[in-house]
Amino acid sequence: MNRFLYSVLIRVLSPALLAWMAVRARKAGGIWEVCGAARFGRYGGPAPAPGAIWIHAVSLGETRAAQPFVRAVLDRGHRVLLTHLTATGRAEGARAFAEDIAQGRLAQAWLPYDFPGATRRFMARHRPRVGVLIEREVWPNLIHAAGRAGVPMMLASARMSDASLRQSLRMGPIMREAYGRFQAVYAQSLPDAQRLERAGAVAVRVSGNFKFDLRLDGERVARGRAFAARLGRKAVAIASTREGEDALFIQAVRHQIERARQSGAEPGEQALFYLIPRHPARFEEAAEGLRQAGLPFVRRSELIELGDGGTSAVQACRDVPVILGDTLGEMAWYYAACQVAIVGGSFAPLGGQNFIEASALGRPVLVGPHTANFEQAVADALAAGAIERVDGADQAVQRALHWLEDARCLARMGDAGSHWVRQHAGAVARVVNGLEDVLGP
Helix, strand or coil: CCHHHHHHHHHHHHHHHHHHHHHHHHHHCCCCCCCCHHHHCCCCCCCCCCCCEEEECCCHHHHHHHHHHHHHHHHCCCCEEEEECCHHHHHHHHHHCHHHHHCCCEEEEECCCCCHHHHHHHHHHHCCCEEEEECCCCCHHHHHHHHHCCCCEEEEEECCCHHHHHHHHHCCHHHHHHHHCCCEEEECCHHHHHHHHHHCCCCEEECCCHHHHCCCCHHHHHHHHHHHHHHCCCEEEEEEECCCHHHHHHHHHHHHHHHHHHCCCCHHHCCEEEEEECCHHHHHHHHHHHHHCCCCEEEHHHHHHCCCCCHHHHHHCCCCCEEECCCCCCHHHHHHCCCEEEECCCCCCCCCCCCHHHHHCCCCEEECCCCHHHHHHHHHHHHHCCEEECCCHHHHHHHHHHHHCCHHHHHHHHHHHHHHHHHHCCHHHHHHHHHHHHHCC
16 A cells, blocks of 8 residues: 555545544543544644654553653753643643643644645644654654654654554555654564564664653652551552453452451451542443442542541541542552552453553552563563463452562562662663754754
C-alpha cells in the first residue's frame, strides 16, 4: 500500500472510524471533541508562537510515561506543545503540568486525525521545532506532513511487539517509509530495536524505558504512608484493573474474606484491599460489582472529602474490606498505603499495565500471564526477584495474603524492586541529549 491508497482508504472508512471514536468517548467519559474542528486541523484565533518542542502522548499511559521527559525538556528552557488523542491523556497532562500551562511554558492540543489536509494544517498552525512521538504512535500522513514542513521527527521510549511488526509489514511500503523518516529512534529494549529496524527505522538506539525515570510524588507518598500507619491494617493494592478484571478480583476478594470470617477473624483484623480501575468510566461498574458481591466499601473520593488521613477518614475504613480507588493521579498514594501490589491489565489478554511505580516504592508485585506490553520489564523484574507471575486473580490474592504474613519476604522483594528500578533509570537523560543533538547549536 502506498500513501495515496492509504489516504483514500481512511477517507472512505472515516464515518465508521469517527463512529467508533464517538462510542469510545461515550464509554470513557470526559471531553473528547470527536468532531471538533481541531481534530481536523482547523483552528480559530491567532496562531501560537513557533518553535516549541512538540511531544505526542496519545493516551493516559503514554502521558504518564512521558512526564519525566516532558519535565526534563521544560527544565532545559524549551517550550512544549503536548498533544493527545484521548480525553484521559489530555486530562492527565493538564493535571501534571498545570503550573507550566498557567505560565505559558506548555500548551496542549488534540492531535488531528491522519488525513493529509488535517496534518498539513496542524504543522502550519503550530510550526514546532522538532516532534517527539512517545512509544508507538506512527501515522504515515503525520510523518509525511512533518517532512514537508521541515520538522525533524524522533520516536522515543519506542516499543514494538511481534504482532505490531507483522501488522506494519503487511501494510507494505507506506509504514517502512514512515519509520524510515525518523531522524532518531530510541527503543526501550534490544528486541524492540530489532523489530523497529525490520519495520524500516534507521539510526535506532536502545535508551531504555521512560517509566524507570518516574518522579514519585513525595507529598502523596507521605500521605499514603501516614494513612496506613494510622489505620494499622495490612493492605493489598489491586491496581490498574481493566475490562473484565474487576469481577475476577471482586470474587477472589470475597472468597478470601469469607474464609477469614469462618476462621473467626474480625473485619478490622482482615486485610484491606484497594480496588483501583484504570479508567474513570469503569468506577461505577466496579462499585456496582462490589455491591452485588455484598462487599462493603468506601470510595477514595469520600476519604478525601473526610479529610484524607484525618480521624474521620481513618475511622470510615476501620472495618470495610475494600477501598474503591475512584481518583486519578494518586497511584503513589495507593502504593504507599499498601504492602503488596497486584497490577492489572495482565489477568485478561490486554498486554499488562505499568508496575514500575510499585517497585520504585519498594512494593512486591504480582502480575498475571498477559504482559506483552511490558515483556522486557517483566522478564528483568522476574530475574531480579522483584515480582512474581501468577495464573489468575484467585492465585494472586492468595499469594498477596501469604506475603503479608512474611515480613522477610516483603523486605527482600521490596528492596529488589527499588534496586531494579534504580539500575534501569537514565532513559530520559539519553533521549534529551539526543534531542539536543537534533536541535543543533
